Amino acid sequence: MRRYRYRCTVCRTTSPVVHQLDDLAAEGEAHRLALHGGHIPDDEAVGQIDRLGRWYASLGPLIALHARIADGLSDLRDTKTMGHYWWASAGATLILGGAAALVLTAVSAAL
Numbered sequence: 731m732r733r734y735r736y737r738c739t740v741c742r743t744t745s746p747v748v749h750q751l752d753d754l755a756a757e758g759e760a761h762r763l764a765l766h767g768g769h770i771p772d773d774e775a776v777g778q779i780d781r782l783g784r785w786y787a788s789l790g791p792l793i794a795l796h797a798r799i800a801d802g803l804s805d806l807r808d809t810k811t812m813g814h815y816w817w818a819s820a821g822a823t824l825i826l827g828g829a830a831a832l833v834l835t836a837v838s839a840a841l
């Protein structure tokens with residue numbers, strides 16, 4: 731399940747989490763109309779977030795991959811809550827570590 735937020739850097743407010751892009755657009759439009767007369771605030775931010783509320787775009791590639799795996803594992807148990815279950819974070823770490831070990835083994839076998 732995907733999660734999105736709208737952030738207005740002028741008002742320093744962030745919208746509640748929404749799950750559809752249409753709802754995200756409606757959040758931004760409602761904020762702009764209500765507080766900025768329809769104008770678009772400078773540096774407003776919209777985008778997908780992980781279950782910890784972090785913007786995927788602001789994460790490094792490895793951390794973003796870990797977050798996506800942990801999000802997917804956590805969504806297996808409950809799609810409505812935020813936060814990662816400890817076993818989902820551990821599972822994501824094990825998956826990434828296993829993939830790195832597999833690549834190292836394949837590279838060392840090829841040399």
Ligand SMILES: [Zn+2]
Pocket residue numbers: 738739740741742761765766771
């Ligand atoms: Zn604003």
